[in-house]
């Protein structure tokens with residue numbers, strides 16, 4: 001297994017500067033933070049089978065040297081570009097206020113009601129596209145590189161609990177509050193604030209140290225008995241629905257619970273919620289690599305039942 005810390009260290013720092021400088025960042029965008037997506041993809045990369053790793057290296061632009069995590073935030077960076085505006089509703093799911101459930105046929109649509117236009121639909125669609133990768137190079141119907149980047153990003157988003165939130169408050173985006181001393185909102189607390197506070201309080205602001213902790217918990221720590229069930233999946237539609245349900249349940253029980261606009265969230269909220277953020281990042285990574293190993297792996301005949 002590749003050590004997560006090694007992957008992170010091997011990431012060309014200049015590339016990050018280049019990427020972050022090359023795109024306009026939209027404040028308040030719906031997304032795990034850069035760190036959240038990066039960690040999800042680094043976890044996935046650490047568990048890739050050789051044939052999946054080779055396919056991914058082939059699909060990524062040469063300058064990232066096979067490092068998927070370098071481009072896992074790309075779908076956030078382009079979602080407001082004219083060409084990609086259609087992808088904007090694919091980052092989240094709005095569920096009925098206070099229902100605390102996810103129902104694909106009821107909830108997976110864009111604001112105009114177009115069906116399948118939500119993060120759960122997107123994961124199914126891009127997995128289905130990638131499952132054609134092995135059919136050869138000449139007649140590919142889809143842009144496989146984009147499909148890989150979208151899938152990798154959306155597997156992060158579907159695990160961010162507030163990305164499967166309530167409709168009226170836009171997944172917590174309109175619940176303005178303070179995170180310790182600065183202004184924030186509930187959505188952003190789960191996207192980024194908890195991760196940044198964890199990094200600065202416990203990991204000397206070093207993402208690779210946080211990743212090592214997550215890695216330890218996956219392989220022989222508190223999640224060691226769970227991670228095989230996390231990645232168990234025969235029918236992708238069924239699995240994606242479950243992942244979205246897990247998110248709205250965490251959002252209800254731990255995200256929204258006890259929170260109102262205008263309040264200040266601090267130590268008590270941080271301490272009790274941080275383990276959920278770390279677990280969701282780990283689950284996103286483990287399930288992403290499960291899909292990638294299936295669509296690119298040699299045992300492809302055992303692949304998912306997905307619509308083509």
Ligand SMILES: [Zn+2]
Pocket residue numbers: 030031032075076091153157
């Ligand atoms: Zn996103």
